[in-house]
Amino acid sequence: MSSSPDPGTDWRPHVADPSARPASTLPHVVFFEPRIPGNTGNAIRLAAVTGSRLHLVEPLGFEMDEPRLRRAGLDYHDLAAVEVHADLDAALATLPGRVFAFTTRATTSYADVDYRPDDVLLFGPEPTGLPDDVLAHPRVTDQLKIPMLTGRRSLNLTSAASIAVYEAWRQAGFAGGA
Numbered sequence: 001m002s003s004s005p006d007p008g009t010d011w012r013p014h015v016a017d018p019s020a021r022p023a024s025t026l027p028h029v030v031f032f033e034p035r036i037p038g039n040t041g042n043a044i045r046l047a048a049v050t051g052s053r054l055h056l057v058e059p060l061g062f063e064m065d066e067p068r069l070r071r072a073g074l075d076y077h078d079l080a081a082v083e084v085h086a087d088l089d090a091a092l093a094t095l096p097g098r099v100f101a102f103t104t105r106a107t108t109s110y111a112d113v114d115y116r117p118d119d120v121l122l123f124g125p126e127p128t129g130l131p132d133d134v135l136a137h138p139r140v141t142d143q144l145k146i147p148m149l150t151g152r153r154s155l156n157l158t159s160a161a162s163i164a165v166y167e168a169w170r171q172a173g174f175a176g177g178a
């Protein structure tokens, strides 16, 4: 896929020419095989309001014109940078920076990282999380957790991504934000 969307009328995610990506002070957000359209819709909204760039790794658990995805993304679709990749290696081939895998099993806190704009924040599918082979991927720099109270299973996928993106944006002085 390489066609461009027609903003406002025919929004479609696409694999952009990496050199033509919008500049951002924020890391890339990668959702590995997301299953729930509302979560990805909310992540599109997150990308639109922060300027973070969202990457979706197939297979997806929904069609990209799914009404629940569009509803959760409100009218922000044409304001968000979204790319769809056939698999994780295809995505990472276009993303040269460090890769942080978010998992409840990590011991390092997401708050202990100095984020860079070319970093990749990698999140797992609902409800299973990132599989072992992805966590062991040679491109993964570190695994990160978001602290929770003892005995709680996990945050919602897009809640976790929002916490990480806003920490990176806070570190960047909320550049461009008002």
Ligand SMILES: C[S@@+](CC[C@H](N)C(=O)[O-])C[C@H]1O[C@@H](n2cnc3c(N)ncnc32)[C@H](O)[C@@H]1O
Binding pocket: 101, 102, 103, 104, 105, 122, 123, 124, 125, 126, 127, 128, 129, 130, 144, 145, 146, 147, 148, 153, 154, 155, 156, 157, 158, 160
């Ligand atoms: C709904 S959760 C998956 C739940 C799965 N049972 C697990 O423990 O990973 C979806 C994704 O959100 C991220 N996530 C949720 N809570 C997290 C936490 N406390 N720390 C780090 N990542 C988290 C992870 O990337 C996870 O794969």
